[in-house]
Every structure is written in C-alpha cells, then in structure tokens.
Amino acid sequence: xxxxxxxxxxxxxxxxxxxxxxxxxxxxxxxxxxxxxxxxxxxxxxxxxxxxxxxxxxxxxxxxxxxxxxxxxxxxxxxxxxxxxxxxxxxxxxxxxxxxxxxxxxxx
Numbered sequence: 001x002x003x004x005x006x007x008x009x010x011x012x013x014x015x016x017x018x019x020x021x022x023x024x025x026x027x028x029x030x031x032x033x034x035x036x037x038x039x040x041x042x043x044x045x046x047x048x049x050x051x052x053x054x055x056x057x058x059x060x061x062x063x064x065x066x067x068x069x070x071x072x073x074x075x076x077x078x079x080x081x082x083x084x085x086x087x088x089x090x091x092x093x094x095x096x097x098x099x100x101x102x103x104x105x106x107x108x
Contacts, residue, residue, distance in 0.1 A: 003066070004036060004043060004044065004049075004063065004064065005019075005033065005036045005037045007062065007063045007064070007066055008022075008033070008036075008052060008056075008063060011052075011053075011056040011058045011062065011063065012056065014056075015056050015057070017056075019033050020033075022052065022055065022056070025055065026051060026052065026055055028048070032044070032048075046060075049063055049064065
C-alpha cells in the first residue's frame with residue numbers, strides 16, 4: 001500500500017468515514033484511490049491533496065508526511081524555534097504567514 005493512501009485512510013478513519021465515502025463526498029473517482037492503494041498511482045495532484053486535507057480537517061503535511069499536527073511539523077522541520085512556547089493565537093499567525101509565503105513563492 002502507498003504511504004499516501006495509508007495516511008488518507010487513517011485520516012478518514014479518524015473522521016469516522018471510509019475512503020469510499022470521502023470520494024463520494026468530494027466527487028472523486030474511487031478508481032483514483034484504488035490506483036493509489038495498489039501502487040499504480042504514486043501520488044495525487046497538490047490540488048487533490050489539499051481538497052482531501054480540507055475535507056478531513058487535517059493538514060497536507062499530515063497526509064503527505066504523516067505529521068500528527070501543524071505544531072509537530074513545524075518543530076520537526078526546525079523552521080520555527082520555540083514554536084511550542086507561542087500562544088495559540090500567535091501560532092495561528094505563524095501558520096497564516098507561512099501559507100502566505102508559500103502562495104507568494106508559487107506565484108513568483
């Protein structure tokens with residue numbers, strides 16, 4: 001099984017859904033996920049991963065890298081020293097800023 005498929009399956013399970021139910025809700029082809037599961041397909045488009053992540057209320061890092069949450073992803077990357085010491089409001093500001101930078105980078 002593909003790791004990405006396993007992460008999606010795990011996120012679906014946490015949300016109380018099956019992968020098939022998620023596909024139906026998102027209007028995705030079940031064959032796409034079947035191909036991912038079997039290894040015929042190695043990955044999904046970034047738009048599809050983002051759509052799945054938003055629907056399952058997880059981050060794209062959780063799906064792609066298996067990160068447990070946004071904080072651990074930032075800490076493990078070493079990108080933000082002392083991230084855990086920030087208030088929840090400031091953590092959210094950091095997340096928003098990172099997303100802004102990534103969007104600007106993609107559009108450059």
